Amino acid sequence: MKTQRIAPRSGVAFELSKGQALTVIDPQGTQVADLLAYSRGDVREVISNGRTFDYEETIALTTGNRLWSNRSNPLLAIEEDTVGRHDFLLTPCSEATFRRFYPDKAVHPGCFGNLAQALGPWGIEPDAIPCAFNVFMNVPVAPDGSLRVDPPTSRPGDFIRLRALADLVIGLTACSAYASNGGSFKPIDYRIE
Amino acid sequence: MKTQRIAPRSGVAFELSKGQALTVIDPQGTQVADLLAYSRGDVREVISNGRTFDYEETIALTTGNRLWSNRSNPLLAIEEDTVGRHDFLLTPCSEATFRRFYPDKAVHPGCFGNLAQALGPWGIEPDAIPCAFNVFMNVPVAPDGSLRVDPPTSRPGDFIRLRALADLVIGLTACSAYASNGGSFKPIDYRIE
Numbered sequence: 001m002k003t004q005r006i007a008p009r010s011g012v013a014f015e016l017s018k019g020q021a022l023t024v025i026d027p028q029g030t031q032v033a034d035l036l037a038y039s040r041g042d043v044r045e046v047i048s049n050g051r052t053f054d055y056e057e058t059i060a061l062t063t064g065n066r067l068w069s070n071r072s073n074p075l076l077a078i079e080e081d082t083v084g085r086h087d088f089l090l091t092p093c094s095e096a097t098f099r100r101f102y103p104d105k106a107v108h109p110g111c112f113g114n115l116a117q118a119l120g121p122w123g124i125e126p127d128a129i130p131c132a133f134n135v136f137m138n139v140p141v142a143p144d145g146s147l148r149v150d151p152p153t154s155r156p157g158d159f160i161r162l163r164a165l166a167d168l169v170i171g172l173t174a175c176s177a178y179a180s181n182g183g184s185f186k187p188i189d190y191r192i193e
Numbered sequence: 194m195k196t197q198r199i200a201p202r203s204g205v206a207f208e209l210s211k212g213q214a215l216t217v218i219d220p221q222g223t224q225v226a227d228l229l230a231y232s233r234g235d236v237r238e239v240i241s242n243g244r245t246f247d248y249e250e251t252i253a254l255t256t257g258n259r260l261w262s263n264r265s266n267p268l269l270a271i272e273e274d275t276v277g278r279h280d281f282l283l284t285p286c287s288e289a290t291f292r293r294f295y296p297d298k299a300v301h302p303g304c305f306g307n308l309a310q311a312l313g314p315w316g317i318e319p320d321a322i323p324c325a326f327n328v329f330m331n332v333p334v335a336p337d338g339s340l341r342v343d344p345p346t347s348r349p350g351d352f353i354r355l356r357a358l359a360d361l362v363i364g365l366t367a368c369s370a371y372a373s374n375g376g377s378f379k380p381i382d383y384r385i386e
Contacts (some may be wrong), residue, residue, distance in 0.1 A: 050284035050324035053340060055293065059282065060338025070320060072289035089244035089252065095267035100248065127263060131243035131325065141334060146254025147246060182333065 001192050006033070011114030011173035013122065016041060016164045016192060020080065023161045024135050024172065025189040026043040026154040032175035033188040034092045034111040034132035035121070037067065037075045040167040043124050045069045047052045047076070049088040059141070061086055061131035066165070067133055077167060080161040083154045087137035089147065090161035092129065093177035103177055111173040132171075135160055137180050194385050199226070201378035204366035206309030206315065208233060209357045209385060214272065216354045217328050217365065218382040219347040225368035226381040227285045227304040227325035229312070230260065230268045233360040238262045240269070242281040242324040244311050255318055259332055259358070260326055268361060273354040278332070280330035282340065284368035286324065295371055304366040315362045325364075328372050343374035349364045 003025070006012055011034075015024055025035050033183035039045035051068040053059055061067070064085045065076040091097075098105065109117070116126040137150040174188040175181055196218070199205055204227075214326055217226050232238035244261040246252055254260070255277045259267040283291075289306035291298065302310070309319040329345040367381040368374055 044318075044320040048284060048324075050282060052285050056289060057341075058270060058339045059334060059336075070284070070323075072287065089243060090247050091263070094265065097247060102266075108251075125237075126201075127237040130263075141252060143336070144251075145334075146251045148250075188322075 003189050003191045006172060006174040006188045006190065008174050008187055009108065009176040011111060011118045013118035013169060013171045016168045016170050018164050018167050019070060021161050021163050021193045022170065023159050023191045023193070024138055024184065025157065025159040025191070027156060027189045028186045029154055029156040030182050030184065031151055031153050031154065031186040032137040032172045032180040034115065035135050036115060036129065036132050036171035038118040038122070038124060038169040039069065039075065040156060040169050043122055043169060045071045045073070046128065046130055047133060052088060059088065061088060062077040074165050076162040077165055078160060079163050082158045083136055083160065084155050085138050086134070087134040087139040088131060088136060089139055090131065092132050093175065093180070098135065098179070105178070108176050112175045114173050115171040119169065119171045124145060194382045196382050197364060198381065199381045201367050201380055202301065202369040204304060204311045204364060206264045206311035206362060206364045212362050214354050214356050214386045215363065216384045216386065218350065218352040218353050218384070219329055220349060220350065220382045221379045222347055222349040223345050223375050223377065224347065224379040224381060225330040225345055226283045226369060227308065227366045228328050229308060229322065229325050229364035231315070231317060231362045232262065232268065233354050234360050236315055236362060237358060238264045238266070239321065239323055240326060245281060251282040252281065252327050254281060259385040267358050269355040271353060271356055272356050275351045276329055276353065278329070278331050278346050280327040280332040282332055283324065283327060285325050286368065286373070290370070298371070301369050303369045307366050307369065312362065319377040332349040342372040
């Protein structure tokens with residue numbers, strides 16, 4: 001397929017079959033894409049940050065790591081990654097996080113609302129949206145455990161390629177939050193092969 | 194109420210009403226208790242490590258921090274903590290994690306199985322068990338992001354006290370995994386006030 005574009009501050013969902021590769025591209029640099037993956041056969045199975053941290057024994061996921069489900073199955077394998085800096089600690093930005101972190105800005109459905117809307121046709125409810133794998137999101141953890149959300153280090157054309165290890169439903173956004181993309185809302189591109 | 198004991202490698206569930214305090218005690222030292230909290234009014238609302246990390250801006254949760262739900266409500270506040278070292282990164286140990294990390298040991302339902310059984314009467318299904326707040330669990334994160342599971346630093350009588358900010362259903366275990374408690378299975382005590 002040809003490369004698809006996700007407009008700034010929006011999200012999409014689509015099916016990815018076992019063996020297919022999904023490439024997520026940052027076309028302009030310094031942008032985040034929240035990624036969710038559900039098992040198509042039973043959407044109660046979904047990627048889990050905790051199971052992934054447990055099995056991969058790291059919170060810094062890159063080439064060679066896999067994303068595991070709440071049922072302890074690997075759903076996606078990271079095959080290539082030109083950035084090496086992603087986040088799996090934080091939940092998608094939402095109306096509530098906008099109210100909290102940007103009280104002077106207009107409230108936006110955020111990646112959470114965009115994912116909920118895009119995934120609805122597969123019977124996935126908002127409460128079934130866990131922590132997303134936040135592609136290109138740059139969240140340094142200090143030695144004392146404190147977190148910071150810094151602008152992504154991705155440059156124009158940087159990408160990550162993930163291989164489906166099961167038949168999946170994917171949710172994917174161009175992030176809506178100010179902090180995660182340095183205050184500039186940009187598109188995200190993706191390609192299925 | 195008088196102090197209750199959770200037998201080694203088992204788990205319980207109970208209701209905790211808004212305003213009540215739950216004290217989790219390590220009676221013998223070096224033991225972990227996996228804690229889950231669901232909103233009693235709608236058990237689809239549950240504590241979320243990602244929302245908690247987002248709002249508290251740290252992965253090192255102790256006195257003064259709150260545990261937030263997937264719906265962005267604070268469910269529990271940590272009021273006192275004599276240990277200051279807990280984990281919210283990892284999912285409860287399960288049959289699958291036993292097969293993976295202890296292939297030479299007997300498979301055990303683990304905290305996951307114990308929580309699923311204890312929470313069943315409230316209509317909470319196994320797939321609705323997210324990352325637990327792992328009381329006293331000691332998971333250092335190295336600068337490169339890699340994780341290690343070390344024995345807890347808790348000594349006999351150490352405790353954490355959490356105040357309910359909503360009407361809750363609590364799941365609580367005495368952990369079943371080898372690594373998390375230094376290979377010795379011990380009880381956990383708790384008290385509601």
